[in-house]
Amino acid sequence: MSTVKSTQVVVVGAGPGGYAAAFMAADLGLNVTLVDPEENPGGVCLYRGCIPSKALLHVAKLLTEAEEAKSWGVTFSKPKINLKKLRARKDQIVADLTGGTGNLMRQRKIDHIRGMGKLTGSSNLAVTTVEGEEISLDFEYAILATGSRPTRIPSLSLDSPRVLDSTSALELEDVPGSLLVIGGGYIGLELGSVYSRLGSKVTVVEMTPGLLPGADRDLVAVLKKRLDEEFESILLNTTVTALKEQKNGIKVTFKSADGDSSSRLFHKVLISVGRRPNSEDIGLENTKITLTDRGFVEVDGQRLTAEPNIFAIGDIAGEPMLAHKATHEGRLAAEVIAGKKAVFEPEAIPAVVFTDPEIAWCGLTQAEAKERKLEVESVRFPWAASGRALTFGRTDGLTKMIVDKKTQRVLGVGIVGVGAGELIGEAVLAIEMGAVAGDIGLSIHAHPTLSETMMEAADLFEGTATHYYRPRRR
Numbered sequence: 001m002s003t004v005k006s007t008q009v010v011v012v013g014a015g016p017g018g019y020a021a022a023f024m025a026a027d028l029g030l031n032v033t034l035v036d037p038e039e040n041p042g043g044v045c046l047y048r049g050c051i052p053s054k055a056l057l058h059v060a061k062l063l064t065e066a067e068e069a070k071s072w073g074v075t076f077s078k079p080k081i082n083l084k085k086l087r088a089r090k091d092q093i094v095a096d097l098t099g100g101t102g103n104l105m106r107q108r109k110i111d112h113i114r115g116m117g118k119l120t121g122s123s124n125l126a127v128t129t130v131e132g133e134e135i136s137l138d139f140e141y142a143i144l145a146t147g148s149r150p151t152r153i154p155s156l157s158l159d160s161p162r163v164l165d166s167t168s169a170l171e172l173e174d175v176p177g178s179l180l181v182i183g184g185g186y187i188g189l190e191l192g193s194v195y196s197r198l199g200s201k202v203t204v205v206e207m208t209p210g211l212l213p214g215a216d217r218d219l220v221a222v223l224k225k226r227l228d229e230e231f232e233s234i235l236l237n238t239t240v241t242a243l244k245e246q247k248n249g250i251k252v253t254f255k256s257a258d259g260d261s262s263s264r265l266f267h268k269v270l271i272s273v274g275r276r277p278n279s280e281d282i283g284l285e286n287t288k289i290t291l292t293d294r295g296f297v298e299v300d301g302q303r304l305t306a307e308p309n310i311f312a313i314g315d316i317a318g319e320p321m322l323a324h325k326a327t328h329e330g331r332l333a334a335e336v337i338a339g340k341k342a343v344f345e346p347e348a349i350p351a352v353v354f355t356d357p358e359i360a361w362c363g364l365t366q367a368e369a370k371e372r373k374l375e376v377e378s379v380r381f382p383w384a385a386s387g388r389a390l391t392f393g394r395t396d397g398l399t400k401m402i403v404d405k406k407t408q409r410v411l412g413v414g415i416v417g418v419g420a421g422e423l424i425g426e427a428v429l430a431i432e433m434g435a436v437a438g439d440i441g442l443s444i445h446a447h448p449t450l451s452e453t454m455m456e457a458a459d460l461f462e463g464t465a466t467h468y469y470r471p472r473r474r
Contacts, residue, residue: 002135002136003135005033006137006139007031008031008032009025009030009139009141009142009337010032010117010139011033011035011145012036012125012282013036013314014035014036014043014145015041015045015046015147015323016323016327016330017313017323017326018147018313019034019042020327020330020331021143021313021331022110022143022330022334023104023110024334025143025338026108028334028340030337034110034111035113035116035137037114039098040101041101041104042094042097043145044147044149046098047098048166050323051093051094052090052091052170053190053191053194053354056194057354059086060193060194063197064356083172083175086172087172114129115129115135116128119287122287123139123140123309124137124139125137141310141337143333144282144305145312145313145314145330146278147278147314148275148276148277148321149278150166150274151276153273156182156242156243156271158244158245162249162250162269163243163268163269164268164271165270170191175195176200176266178265178267179192179201179267179268179269180202180203180204180240181202181270181272182205182240182270183271183273183274184204184206184208184210184211184234184236185212186212187272188270188273189211189223190353191270192204192270193356196230203231203233203234203266204233205235207239208236208237210224210236211223211234212353212359215365215414216365216367216400216414218380218414219359219400219415222357222396222416223353223359223416235254238256239254239255241255249265250266277295279295284297287305287306287307288305289307289310290305290306296316296317297317301343301344302333302336302342302343303329303344304336313330314326314329314330320351328346329344332344350427352424357396357416357417357420358415358418358419358421359414359415359420360414360416360420360421360423361413362412362413362427363402363428364411364412365402366378368412369411376404376405377403378400379458379460380398380399380457380460381398381400381453381457381460381465382395382397383397383399385456385467386450386467387452388448388450389417389453391448392418394417396417397416397450398415399414399453399456400414401413401460401461403437403461408438408461410427410431410436410458411431412431413431413457415427415453423450426440437461439458440454441462
């Protein structure tokens with residue numbers, strides 16, 4: 001027999017979107033129940049994604065800087081890597097963060113049910129707790145935030161500890177002598193970078209003509225030049241047709257664009273070909289909620305589904321599948337439930353690839369502007385002209401700005417270089433506020449900093465950049 005409970009708002013899933021929605025709803029005075037199997041809020045991002053991967057990428061950065069110090073006349077002994085201690089540090093970071101979200105949840109007096117929920121209708125959720133208890137939860141409103149999971153390729157399905165996905169790769173059980181990364185997207189390149197710096201010979205295979213499909217080619221070119229030196233090889237326009245486990249590794253069969261086949265042996269293989277929304281097995285068939293052909297829940301500008309009291313946010317509500325996008329959607333959904341007038345219509349959602357160098361962009365890319373037949377001008381400020389970049393020997397960066405020729409509004413910004421993810425925030429603010437290039441150029445930036453590259457890129461539009469010559473616009 002089920003225990004019967006009721007709540008004003010139930011949030012299903014406690015990732016960055018779910019717990020942000022629950023916290024906002026509670027702050028607005030609503031009675032909130034959060035359903036998630038983990039002990040504390042955090043979801044994939046905190047437990048098995050963004051946070052642990054960035055912790056490992058920090059270690060990769062330290063190893064890179066130690067090696068590059070040689071050019072400055074500073075020599076360290078060869079680093080010794082204690083994997084056990086490295087894993088413990090990573091896990092402690094996760095524990096600290098999720099412990100913090102747990103405290104915030106309890107301070108807000110949110111009812112946390114550890115379990116999995118399934119809709120039985122438009123006002124009831126059947127929850128099976130981690131202890132096996134059955135709970136029937138009646139609700140006035142629901143926010144679905146069930147996230148996503150790694151995409152699997154049936155033809156490459158192989159039950160072997162040598163075949164990793166983005167979750168198991170973060171466990172860092174060992175450092176394989178050779179690693180094949182299937183997929184040249186941001187997750188594959190980030191994890192490939194970690195393993196490469198730790199000592200693996202990394203090969204990346206990507207079926208399209210370039211890494212990071214969808215990202216600006218000018219930015220990707222800078223990253224690829226460095227990765228060509230970092231990785232063992234990068235195979236583009238190439239697919240993997242078979243995986244076969246052998247005694248000493250995984251035999252991988254490749255097929256090139258011209259149809260030629262070849263095979264190589266790798267100690268381990270990481271499959272990282274994207275993520276898919278967790279929209280199955282949550283009871284949507286018991287409601288009027290509809291899905292797109294890619295499995296995303298269809299929502300309106302307020303993140304409302306076809307049911308007038310059920311919202312969907314985050315990865316299940318469509319791309320971009322990013323934690324910060326989910327957070328803002330979750331907060332907005334809570335505001336709508338509380339009776340506030342709100343709609344999700346951002347001009348710029350930043351995307352960051354935490355490789356070395358980092359790539360970050362927001363707003364329109366040059367290709368997207370062309371597709372929309374917009375009259376734009378793109379300007380590029382090379383970091384070779386940045387005093388700050390020169391001081392630490394990383395002049396391989398680039399700041400690119402897409403400007404509307406007629407209105408001079410900044411429509412998009414792309415940055416590749418050390419710390420690009422920290423710099424992109426200024427660009428997001430500029431685009432959201434409708435800034436013109438002159439606004440950024442007239443804003444005094446501290447010297448010497450990398451943020452000056454934003455100012456100089458804006459000045460380039462007028463042909464008045466101090467540290468890079470370009471004929472002035474007439």
